[in-house]
Amino acid sequence: MQRTKSLTFGAVIAALAGAITIGLMAAQFTGIDSSDVLGVCCVYLVVAVLFFALAGGFKENGQWSISMMEFMCFVVIAIVLFAAITEIFNVFAAIALIAMAAVVLISVLVSLKSETYFGA
8 A cells, every 4th residue: 555645744744843843942942040931841842742743643553543643633733722822832833833733634634544554
């Protein structure tokens, strides 16, 4: 079975979104003297880790099923939306990350016929 291009595209977008999130965290870092620096960094890191985990889920016989990939996309969108509402994320950064998570979700939905790449 040939790997679909949408699977590769979804994996690349998810990995790129994870890298962008880490870059946003570094740009947002104001110094250790700030009282909420740990909480802000943790939210950025959670989103980055989830994006990298989504990217890993696109490999052949990956660790997640299709339904879990879809669920994780919605989890990422919910966390980013919450972070934007509570002003942890910049609104424009949140819109970009939500758009990237939506592209990953669309990539998963387009590739439903390729179940061998999503594990058991």
